[in-house]
Amino acid sequence: MLWLLVAVPLVFAAAILIPEAHTTLFILSVLAIVPLAGLLSHATESVAAKTGDAAGGLLNATLGNLTELVIALAALRAGEYTLVKSSIAGAIVTNTLFMLGASFFLGGLKYHFQEFNRASARLQAGLLFLATVGLLMPSAVAEMDSTSAAAVTQKLSLGLAVMLIVGYGLGLLFSLKTHREIFAAAEHAHNDEMPWPIGLALGTLAGVTVLVALVSEIFVESVQKAAEAFGMTPAFVGFIVVALVGGAAEMASAFSGARKNRLDLSVGIALGSASQIALFVAPVLVLLSYVIGPSPMDLQFAPGVVVMVLLATITAMFVTNSGRSAWFVGVLVLMVYLIFAITLYVLPPRMQ
Template sequence: MHQFIKDLKSTPIFWLGVFVPIVLILHWTHGASETAMFVLSLLAIIPLAGFLSHATEGVAAKTGDTVGGLLNATLGNLTELAIFITALHQGLIDLVKASIAGAVVTNSLFMLGSALLIGGLKFRVQNYNKLNAFIQSSLLFIVCIALMVPTIVAKVSVGESTVRVGKISFGIAILLLVIYLLGLLFSLKTHADFFKSEETESVDEHVWPVNISVVVLIISAVCIAIVSEIFVDGVQGAATKMGLSQAFVGFVIIPIVGAAAEMMAAFSAARKNKLDISVGIAMGSSVQIALFVAPLMVILSYFIAPAPMDLSFKGGLIFMLLFATLTVALTSNQGKSTWYLGVLLIAVYSIFGITLFFMD
């Protein structure tokens, strides 16, 4: 309990938790506009993601490496998952696709690039496990191939192309889930030594007691589900009033808000010269979104969405995913980093963001 109270006082992201009851009250009393609810719900999601992340670490610390790693992998992107499911249920399939692509690109370019920049400004050269980075970037490249195939089929096919693309997407989704599960077996069991840190120094852990973590985990998950529904309800109207395209909201805003807690952890680790942790968080989150969340959305769409979702992404999103993957693969293959590599990753991400901001 002492550590929990201490973290509440010392962690600024938790202070935003005051927006959670504000959003709920305004939603139930209809006391704010769509734009206000859109902004407030974004601010409310950030601390909820932080609570969820810390609670997951607290539970995982008591369950052993294998179960703990599986728990972290499963719940690591629960915030984005809740938003995606809500949007899918309301038929906002284009928003879901843009958010999936944006989450992968944001984590692999913006989060990783910012971590490299922050760490590089304090340490001249930082080392990390290049084998881990290579495996993660290889998985992202496989995902690019998996998404490009149905996209190309959708562009060149005629007649029953929608049905054909749907079947292809469903089959690829199953395959991606199998690859994800085998990846967990590979990284947590058979070849766990491949993913060990280059640093011999142990990582400082300030985890919450397991009973508090479980309670916080449940409350955070419920609140995230409610606030996500409020956010999705107002996203279209608010984005239009604010002059933002749905693609920009999905690709940039939702991934940054959903990954805010993970970003803070990655940046903090980089400042402590624990770059392996930063690389693991950034690239691991990207891989999880691509191999687990994306195919799961395809499967769930057959049960909760007005129409099934396929893996045919708009051409621009596919190329952004491909170029992001190639950029990460080219800049992370040495096992060494400087601040300038971070600048390069952020620059590529900024190009994508600027493009989507000025597109309808």
């Protein structure tokens, strides 16, 4: 699929020459992200071969989330806080349900059963549950019938942002330093493919991540208008379309790892990315809104959004509890995601 790399210069040229052709830019940006995701996948696997699946999954999640962070920062400067929150929640749900479920399904089609480190999955799901509680509190406070509710929500969001970042940092310290032996990867099938040299892999990761971020910006600018042409609602675009395309690079690595019986890498990318967005990216955006935003942003999400994030977290905790997976487990997780997608697709715009 590397021949699709021709779409990368084409999308940049089209963005300059025909900036109003939103549907064309939308299609070209999607075609450009696909081969870039493939390169990122192979580079990540090469790094993971040297560092281990736990660190490799963390590295892929971090670089993959740079795309969401760049998109969110652009929206933050413009004061588009609704778009910022929608992209955050959508990325959490998509990574937790779609990426994890599809990894289980694709790996299960090739292997009868697959095993992964249950302790690592439990840690990531626990961090995600912590973030969900953090998102729930401002939404609950906002429902108070009080003129001071907005001020309380803002102060609470600021305190929670700092607390969540600290919790994420301590989680990294626990898993990568003080108790790293608990999170060793499960046994995997032998991989005959030769990994890239570590220098080439890291250089590819850095370069491709920048290109993905630039293409994703063009995608986000064109997706709203293109969505109208395709009959998609704003909620569906923010939660489903933007999240799927923004996470394409991570998904390529997760799916490839599952097909090679390296499910620790897949689970680490899926849940690690979701917990990183919830515990690090979202709080950092709250803090940065005091510096680059027109006004401070809070962590108040719509009640329906919080419910989806909570249900996604509970689903992840449920299916990773045993440390084993099969293709039907993936189907169950994907069906939960499809229920959310169908609901958002048919929901009238005035109710979103």
